[in-house]
Amino acid sequence: MLDYIKSYLDMNATPGQAGNVFWATVYIFVVFGGVSVAVMAMNWLERKALAHFQIRLGPMRVGPHGLLQPIADALKLLTKEDIIPSEADKFVFWIAPLIILCASFTVYIVIPFGPTHAITDLNIGILFMLGVSSLSVLGVVMAGWASNSHYPLIGALRSSAQMVSYEVAMGLAVVSAILMTSLNKTGTGTLSMIGIVQAQQAQQTWFLFKFFPLGFIAFGVFAIAMVAETNRAPFDLPEAESELTAGFHTEYSGLRWSLFMLGEYAAMIAVSSIAVTLWLGGWMRPFPNALAGETWDLVFSLFPGFTFLALAVFCFIGVARMPKHPYFRIQTIGLAGFGAVLALIGLILFAPPVRDRIFDIYWFCIKVAGFMYLYIWYRATFPRYRFDQLMKVGWKVLLPIAVGVLILTAVMGVIF
């Protein structure tokens, strides 16, 4: 048994490929747990960042700087009364959030956090991701219809139209990235997520910069479409609070509502992961070609530890700035403790065995976090599109651009 467990560690494949059920299970738990924690962190971060964009403080009461706010929110939502409208279609109403949640979590099966850090590697990986993430629109439609109310219905109609429309542009942008994998005489193309990153590794470039500016444009199309796909500002029409109160989940409350939120944030992280994998070199560290060599590898592998240490220092600065008042004592101690934990993690990350294993995961997560920050930034800056304008952007702007880029990429691929 132990051998069975250990045998995987020496292998150079994902647990799914190795057929190692134990490690696959561990990975599934780790990934799903990690995603759930990331969603909570994202929740806190969004509220804090948005607040600072808007000259306010955001959550400050629950825990130091509101660090425990997501937990408090989760507890509140869990204990809230779960209301099902009496005229609602009970079964559909009940199953809709589950579908969204399942769809957005299943996607994580194929996300490559590192060359071996994925639950499994499907040879239709990217297709699988697009397919499964397109299932979440079903949940939205069902939720809107089952609520038996006008606002959710309009929200559902909007979102189904929106998600189906933007999937087209998104798919075409993805295809042009996939085309790049097979080019440059590096072998045949692939749909596998790990294969795509390996292709970038082999070509010594991120696809973002390949066939400049084609990769860049395709990435742009995807970056816009993915915001629309996840119903986030400025494309948050299905849940436009000023128009449709809360869109398709108007009638939901408590736990079920929190499942929607969980699904939404998980989907945001998932599509950002796709973008990172396809265009930003996945787990590769920055400047793989310009700053190559052993020394640079070492320098970049020290980044994770330093990041955590920096966060710890940030916490300690916060501790120093805490008001010296008995009322704040617990908060101060909590923040100091949090900083200490972060510092400890940072120190552990300097250890060579850990460092080598964690290095690629770190770069992947950092890139995804960048996208998450963009999501917040959009939300703070942009007004909301109107429905017809949204459709216009999707069909008349993004789609032609995506088709054009696709054709040009194919031509470039044949020429070079």
Next chain:
Amino acid sequence: MTDPTTYLSHLELGQPDKTFLDSNELIINMGPQHPATHGVLRVILKLDGEKVLGTECVIGYLHRGVEKIAEHRTYTMFNPYVDRMDYVAAVSNGLGYCEAVEKILNVQAPPRANYIRVILAELNRLASHMLWLGTHALDIGAMTPLFYTFRDREEILKIFEKYCGARLTTHAFRIGGCQYETYEGFEDDVKKFLDFVPPKIDEYEELLTTNRIWVERTKGVGYISGEDCIALGVTGPVLRASGVKWDLRKAQPYAAYSDFDFEIPIGQNGDTYDRYIVRMQEMRQSLRIIRQAIDRIPEGPIMAKIPKVIKPPVGEIYHSIEAPKGELGYFIVSDGSTQPYRIRVRPPSFVNLQALDLMVRGQLVADVIAVIGTLDIVLGEVDR
């Protein structure tokens, strides 16, 4: 509540375009509990998909019978009540009421009082427009301007608070002038504010004026022509954005407005974007007026000679001012007693709201929100 369909009795909506799917129209109740109806406005929308076939406003949820109350109060006692109508522009409401009563008494507020009134009323116009901008932008989906405008509106409210102790329902003026002399440092505060706020207005404009989504959401939305405005009695920035250069401060100057040099910004297209631009320019013009007023504020008494018991002679008077939202009129009928026989308030929001139906027909649900925002209504004033 009554079934919404019975409310639609008068809506001559015509048949929606028949499609192959024979999609039937949807009737939606927007409000009274809705985040974007600015209070308790209830709009019944008749939709074909997302297209608005017709609307009907149901108002009165905030009706307090102000006009009836007036009949049972003396002129002085009624003064604070007017602040509660348009509670975001309480100073303007008070100004209109005090001037109307002064007119029927045939007295004249002293010049210094008039200057103080102009300064406060223009500050209030700024505050009202800032609140409008923040909520309007929030309705269209831009969250951030709301917090910026509230930050800057706060400075105005601080001045109000220092002047008269109240922030929102100020009751700043009295019949015959002002009760309070300006506080120590009033001029400095106002001057500081005048330097503080122009960059902030630039900031709002930077966020919105050239923002593509903002322009697309507002250009061509909620169009109303100047003729329609006049026919529907729509006044204020909405009228001016439709190209009619009419502002009571210029047309029939009251208080000290004839002393100041300012422009009436107008728009050409009569759409939501023009109304936005007009209001933004009005904010700058208000600053101009305040600057002139604070520089030239005369010394002297702040209260005219007014009898202790206000007992206007028998007669009636109509007086109106340019409130931030349009023409705010007071029609006072006196029977010679201490209590008005009747006070009629001509609320700009109420009359402007009538234009909603015309402005949103044939547009989308999202535009209804934009148009409600751009009309800048305050339900306290609509319902009184």
Next chain:
Amino acid sequence: MAPVATTFFFYFLSGLAVLGGILVITRKNPVHSALALILTLLAVAGLYLMLYAPFVAGVQIILYVGGIMVLFLFVIMLVNLDKSAKEDQFNKQWLVGMVAAAALLGLFMAVYLKGKYLFPIQEAKLPEQSNVQEVAVSLYGNYMFAFEIASLLLLVAIIGAVVMAKKRI
């Protein structure tokens, strides 16, 4: 990786597909029917996976479940179907239906009994690693003409739909 519990999954997925099919025709509520159809489609996608055709399975999910069924639901929600919900589902043409079902049953029986001779057993290739390439070569190589014909047909259908749906051209 060796397949696990193939038989179980085959019967499980087939059972799901059949169950979904039955639900589609027995549910009175059209939305429920559509959801049952989605169940069937997903089960069939699973069967494709078992046949080592992951590309087809993925496309099945993207196109049918993510696209077409969403449009179905879209239309069902827009159209007022209260009347049809009250109607009896098996009232008309049941005789014709029976005959058709019997004919189909006969066909299945014939294939089951005589299939061995008609379609000789052939060990299928398991192109797991290069599935997409195989499909592409078939579509754009061997069956180029048929593929183009199909796409032309679809184009005609699209234009027809636009012409019919648009109020003013």
Next chain:
Amino acid sequence: MAEETKSPAPPPDPAAGKPSGSVEPVPPANQASPSAVPKPAAPPPAAAKPAAPAAPAKPAGPVPVPWDSPLVASLKRTYGSGIREASTYLGQNYMIVDSAAVMDVLKILRNEQEFDYCVDITALHYPQREKQFDLIWILYSFARNERIRVKTEIAESDSFPSSTSIWPTANWLEREVFDMFGITFEGHPDLKRILLPDGWKGHPLRKDYGIIQQDKEWVQINLGIESGQ
């Protein structure tokens, strides 16, 4: 109120300051500008000293003075005694018109005299009078920068023609008058209560409307107490 010395400035001739067709109004021509109003006499001692009985010694406030203008003259020529009174009070012009003629007068004001903006429609209730209601239109002309009030007396039973066909803005204003006074307008597209709920009893702005009774009744029915006062 006798004719006294202190009268406001006489109304200037509207024709003098009348721009031709420009949209931008000129500064007020007939609206007595604040500086033009003569300083009022000392505050009416009548309020402070009600004992003073001598009528001539009582300094009356401003009084209405007849309003002469081509507009009034032409209207009077057409309607004769239909125009009962045309006066200026504190610089504000108003005319009292017979209820039979008022719709025609309004139409003429709108169509021929450029009073294209109906500022307000409201009513007054005088329970002692035979014709209990005063109906008032406040009109404004952008071209002339001039305001007038048109007043008419109607009885409760009268059903009065609606002016929505003249000014669309009259729609809600008339609904409010109906809501508050119970005056019905014939030909109004949708005459129903606007500010009060549909089931409301009575019309609150009438002088004989009892607030206390209404309140008592409500608390007796809904709260089961004797009085809310």
